[in-house]
Amino acid sequence: MKNGFSEFNLQPFLMSALDKINFTQPTPVQEKLIPVILAGKSVVGQSQTGSGKTHTFLLPLINQIDQSKKQVQVVITTPSRELAYQINAAARQLVDSDEVHIEIGNYVGGTDKKHQMDKLKHRQPEIVIGTPGRIWDLIHSQALDVHQASKFVVDEADMTLDMGFLNEVDKIAASLPKSLQMMVFSATIPKSLNAFLKKYMSNPVISEIPVESIISPTIDNWLISTKSKGKNNVIHQLLTIGEPYLVLIFCNTKERADELTDYLKRQGLKVAKVHGGVQPRERKRVMKEIHNLDFQFVVATDLASRGIDIEGVSMVINDGIPDDLDFFIHRVGRTGRNGMSGTAITLYEPGEEEKVSEIEKLGVKFQPKAIKNGEVVDSYDRNRRTNRVRDHHKLDPTMVGMVKKKKRKVKPGYKRQIRKAIEIKDQKDRRKAQHTEFLRTKRQRIKQHRAKRNHDED
Missing domain, CATH: 1.10.287 (Helix Hairpins)
Structure with missing residues (x-):
């Protein structure tokens, strides 16, 4: 079957790399924006998790790298270390060829800055990927030379804004040439981001890729009340009922993630933990082990929900409903990918019915469930009493x-x-x-x- 990416006239090494990772047909966002980026236009791309936006900018940017110039040509910022590692891994897959001589620099906070500065004295990478704070730190220290880089990607712009990194991104952009091609990708475009966009982007191509459903139709959304049972016990039962292939459990706070991880370990389960409080070196090691499928169960916080991109996640458990419902979508979007089936389980307590209703307004259809005699069974509609009052x-x-x-x-x-x-x-x-x-x-x-x-x- 003919590879659908051939219409973009990408270099042979990229087509070969796409075949190796079994990418045959571009996603809607790739089909729409890769030609625009190849044409040198600035873009604002709004799309949901799992739309394929990482390769939307990596493919055209790598395609246009001048391998004869040993200088920074592309700068890519992303708000979390996990996302930076993920983009770095995807980029290295694309340049994994003997005929390609493209250096990629991955710079995130918590890593050895001195070692990075020493290495930059001998060789500047063609592509820079990292978190805004560390990239700006290296630029400010005059170790990283970006004054000739003509392409700048701001990935997960809404998350960058929420985490307070927009000031560093602004400084990085100000260090780049005026004739800058900027690409901003985000799940949402908050109004507070508009001033930044207007400052650096003149008549960008704005593209919102609609999705048929905010949640993949291959995902079963279960809703379980923890009214009379402790959450820890409920989660332990869910993990040990049947044989889930790979489960991500999302907590609202680092403290809760620590508590749940410790409990599950005491029950004899092998559990990985990923959140901002874990030391960078340890977190990098754990992420590598997760990708190698050394763990069947992973406890994470919302910060990691966009950064964890693992094939074959069969189940997602929401230990609690996040205050920001966008995070609910990102969490659930970790399963049911590429047409595969998945199960997303949301636990809720008395008093959280309003939050559940807000999620339902997004188009999510919950199936009420309960655990009885070691099995997950159908349960009653939580609104049955409300309906009874209405019919009073x-x-x-x-x-x-x-x-x-x-x-x-x-x-x-x-x-x-x-x-x-x-x-x-x-x-x-x-x-x-x-x-x-x-x-x-x-x-x-x-x-x-x-x-x-x-x-x-x-």
């Missing part, structure tokens, strides 16, 4: 019969009688609910009293 003033069959009977008789005052009957029924229901609440409170107080008495006796 819908007459029950007895009342409906009464209404019909009264209507048939059409005697004066029948409406008043029906209204009185409804009021009496409501009053009984309220008394019943109050009595139930009284008994529940009484039982709770008895338990507390017994616990206090036992504690005092000890």
